[in-house]
Amino acid sequence: MIEIWNNVFMQFNRLKDKSLQPLPAQHVDTGMGFERLVRVLQQKSSNYDTDVFQPTIRFTEGLCGKKYGDSEKTDIAFRVIADHIRAICFAIADGQLPSNTDAGYVIRRILRRAVRYYFSFLDVKKPLLHELVPQLAEQFAHVFPELGQQVDFVKKVVFEEENSFLRTLDSGIRRVEDVISNAKGKNIDGPTAFELYDTYGFPYDLTALIAGENGFTVDEKGFEAELKKQKDRSRAATALDMGDWTSLSEQPSGKFIGYTTLEADAKVLKYRSVKAKGKEQYQIVLDQTPFYAESGGQVGDTGILYFDGEAIEITDTKKENDLVVHFTDKLPANPSAPVKAIVNREVRINTEKNHSATHLLHAALRSVLGAHVAQKGSLVNGEYLRFDFSHFAKVTDEELAQIEAIVNQKIRENIPVVIKELPKEEALKLGAMALFGEKYGDVVRVVIMDPAYSVELCGGTHVGATGELGIFKFTGESAVAAGVRRIEAVTGAKAEAFINEQFEILKAVKTQLKNPKDWLK
Numbered sequence: 100m101i102e103i104w105n106n107v108f109m110q111f112n113r114l115k116d117k118s119l120q121p122l123p124a125q126h127v128d129t130g131m132g133f134e135r136l137v138r139v140l141q142q143k144s145s146n147y148d149t150d151v152f153q154p155t156i157r158f159t160e161g162l163c164g165k166k167y168g169d170s171e172k173t174d175i176a177f178r179v180i181a182d183h184i185r186a187i188c189f190a191i192a193d194g195q196l197p198s199n200t201d202a203g204y205v206i207r208r209i210l211r212r213a214v215r216y217y218f219s220f221l222d223v224k225k226p227l228l229h230e231l232v233p234q235l236a237e238q239f240a241h242v243f244p245e246l247g248q249q250v251d252f253v254k255k256v257v258f259e260e261e262n263s264f265l266r267t268l269d270s271g272i273r274r275v276e277d278v279i280s281n282a283k284g285k286n287i288d289g290p291t292a293f294e295l296y297d298t299y300g301f302p303y304d305l306t307a308l309i310a311g312e313n314g315f316t317v318d319e320k321g322f323e324a325e326l327k328k329q330k331d332r333s334r335a336a337t338a339l340d341m342g343d344w345t346s347l348s349e350q351p352s353g354k355f356i357g358y359t360t361l362e363a364d365a366k367v368l369k370y371r372s373v374k375a376k377g378k379e380q381y382q383i384v385l386d387q388t389p390f391y392a393e394s395g396g397q398v399g400d401t402g403i404l405y406f407d408g409e410a411i412e413i414t415d416t417k418k419e420n421d422l423v424v425h426f427t428d429k430l431p432a433n434p435s436a437p438v439k440a441i442v443n444r445e446v447r448i449n450t451e452k453n454h455s456a457t458h459l460l461h462a463a464l465r466s467v468l469g470a471h472v473a474q475k476g477s478l479v480n481g482e483y484l485r486f487d488f489s490h491f492a493k494v495t496d497e498e499l500a501q502i503e504a505i506v507n508q509k510i511r512e513n514i515p516v517v518i519k520e521l522p523k524e525e526a527l528k529l530g531a532m533a534l535f536g537e538k539y540g541d542v543v544r545v546v547i548m549d550p551a552y553s554v555e556l557c558g559g560t561h562v563g564a565t566g567e568l569g570i571f572k573f574t575g576e577s578a579v580a581a582g583v584r585r586i587e588a589v590t591g592a593k594a595e596a597f598i599n600e601q602f603e604i605l606k607a608v609k610t611q612l613k614n615p616k617d618w619l620k
Contacts, residue, residue, distance in 0.1 A: 103135045114343050147178045155181040158234045163221040176220035183213040184231050191253045192246040194475065196580050197260050207260065214261050215305050218268055226265065229258035249473065252489045252582050259581030264300065271301035275309045285314060289321015296322070297329065340374040347435055350386060352422050357389035357400070358518075358560060361442040367434045380414075383425045383434075389442050390425060392418040396477030397454050397559040400447055405439040406431035447560065449481035452568050452590045455516060455561045456506065457486050458546060459571070460586065461532075462553040463505040464488055467498055475583050479559070483574065483589050490584045494576050506571045509552065513566030517547040523556075530554050570594045 107128040111119035134146040141149050147156065156167050156177050167177045190206050191197075197207040210228065217223045232254040236247040246253060274295060278287055287310050295301040307317045346369045356363055365385040373380050383404070390413060393399035399416030404425065415426040457477055465472045468490055476487035494502075521529075526545045531554045533539060539556060546557045548565060562568065572594040575587040589597050609615075 101135055101138070102132070103139060104129070104131045106130075115341070116343075147181065152178070152181040154238050155184060155231060155235060158231060159221075159227075162227055162230055163217065163223050165221055172220045176216040179216045180213050180228070180231070183209050184228055184235060187213070187228070187257060188232055188235050188246055188253050189243060191256050192243070192249050196256065196475065196583060198580070210257070210260050211264050211300065211302065214264050214268070215302055218265070219305065219308060224265070226258050226261045228261050229254045232257060249471075249489070251491075252471065252473070255491060255582040256580070267300050268305070271295055271299040271305070272309065274299060274301070275306055279310070279313050279315055282315070285316065287315055287317045289318040289323075289325055292317050292319075292322040293325035293329075296326075342372040344369040344371045345434075348386070352384055353386040353388060355389075355391065355423055356387050357391050357442065361389050361402075361444055361447060363387055363389045363440045365438040365440050367438060370430065370434055381427050381430050383427060383430075384422050385425065385438060385440060388416075388423050388425070389440055390416040390423065391442075391447070391560055392416045392423045394418060395557060395559050396457070396479050397450060398478070398480040400442045402440070402442040404431070405441070406433060406436040409433075409436075446481040448562075449591065449593070450479055451560050451562050453481070453484035453588075454479040454559050455548070455565065456568055456571055456588065456590045457484050458548055458553045458555055458557070458561075459506045459509050459565065459568075460484075460486055460502070460588065461488070461555070462548075463502045463509075464490075464586075466505060467502050468494070482593060483587060486586045486588075487579055487583055488586070489582055491582055493578070494584060494586070499573055499576060503571060503573055509548070510565050510568045510571060512549075513564050514549045514552075515564050516561050518561065519545045519547070521545055526556060531556050567591075570598075572597055 107130070108125075109128055110122060110125050112122055114120055134149065134151055137149045137151055138144075138146050143149050146152065159177055159180055160166055165173050167174060187206060187210050190202075195202050195206055197203050197210060199207070213228055217227050221227075232246075233250055236250045236253075240247050275287075278291055287306065292303060292306050295306050296303055303317070303319075303322055307319070310317050348366065348368045350368065352368060353365070365387050368384045368386055370381055370383045373382055390400040390402060391397065393416065400413070401415065402413050404411045404413060404427070409431050411427050411429065411431050413425045413427055417424050417426070457474075457479060461472075461474055471489060473489045474486070475489055478485040519526075520542055523539055523541055523543045526543050527533065529545065529547075529550070531543075531545050533556050543556045544558055545554060546559075546561055547554050569591040571588060571590050573586060573588050574597060575585075577585050579585045588594075
């Protein structure tokens with residue numbers, strides 16, 4: 100018997116003191132296992148015998164020269180690969196790249212687990228997973244076309260990741276062999292196994308496998324103890340002690356009105372304290388706010404909340420579920436007093452310039468480098484912009500100059516920035532670019548800077564016309580991951596200051612060279 104469905108009844112919110120508070124809206128969360136349902140419908144004895152996994156398994160057979168069904172060990176490897184490659188590819192196509200932190204670390208661990216299985220059980224010693232990407236894109240083209248649209252990029256990222264880990268496997272295996280050859284007994288202690296994991300990225304189960312093949316055991320309890328110590332250190336460094344909300348009003352949480360104004364009269368709905376790394380802060384939710392909450396690469400607004408003349412500085416603004424949360428280092432004497440919310444105008448305007456510049460830059464990159472360019476991340480604040488995008492080679496100086504020239508031309512054209520709210524399907528028909536990894540509702544916000552040049556779905560704030568940017572200047576170009584490049588740039592007064600600084604450096608160099616006429620020679 101297998102479970103194909105489970106229901107979770109949402110009824111209470113557990114408070115910090117462990118008491119249960121009835122939720123204002125109680126509902127049922129239903130979950131159904133897709134693969135298990137297909138298994139039932141297709142009358143198979145295993146999920147992996149269905150047409151969800153079989154195409155990938157058969158393709159893998161052709162790559163490794165082994166047959167599914169021949170042995171339990173190889174069958175497990177085939178299943179792990181078929182299952183993991185889907186998660187890896189879909190996540191990368193949806194905007195999440197492998198990394199050492201957060202969701203990116205989950206993708207990296209899944210990928211490395213798949214590599215370990217084909218390395219150990221299918222006897223494949225070269226990158227294999229990336230070869231499965233085109234097959235997977237074709238199989239799921241009708242349900243996840245985003246993978247097909249980025250198949251070369253995803254294949255490149257997967258190849259670089261598995262190629263890198265294969266080198267780790269090779270060095271790790273040599274390290275295990277050294278430990279075994281120098282061991283006095285027949286046991287690898289916990290700290291050594293943990294060193295292999297922590298320093299070399301070498302999975303514990305692979306250490307245990309190699310040890311077993313050589314008649315050794317591994318101190319699993321010792322390894323787990325070392326791992327727990329590391330997790331405890333990490334947890335202590337990032338621990339949050341969040342108090343319960345103190346509610347002043349039961350009305351629905353407020354809305355963001357900061358697209359059209361930087362000031363608003365408001366009132367506090369609720370607040371709470373938050374402690375992290377020994378520092379105490381407070382979070383405040385208003386009934387309405389002009390403060391933009393960090394989203395889509397744009398940083399959260401800063402500014403002041405005035406409570407009967409008492410100024411409370413807002414150091415950041417973030418989203419928590421559907422709440423706009425204002426961060427402050429202290430609470431007002433009277434949280435119930437009427438609030439005057441005022442956003443830091445200079446920082447917001449400079450941030451808007453840099454955000455609008457990323458749209459102009461994105462279009463210019465696609466024009467010069469090709470339609471394969473897709474945004475893979477961004478940071479937009481009042482000082483500068485950072486834009487990550489898919490591309491397989493260093494952007495040359497000539498290409499950078501061409502891209503920069505296009506952006507500055509669009510600035511000089513002083514193109515009106517038109518913002519519309521449209522049904523998602525209608526926006527996509529206009530050619531609006533949706534960013535992978537972003538979630539959109541049925542009605543979306545479309546930012547248009549010349550319908551023939553830049554049309555993007557975007558929830559951020561922007562200038563009224565491109566001329567407000569003044570000037571755009573690159574400050575750096577680099578690699579951040581396999582197949583991902585990063586550009587940093589400045590606009591407006593910051594760009595002017597950067598250019599003047601470069602001229603001062605040039606002037607100093609010329610002075611040192613005694614101002615020769617042909618000083619480059």
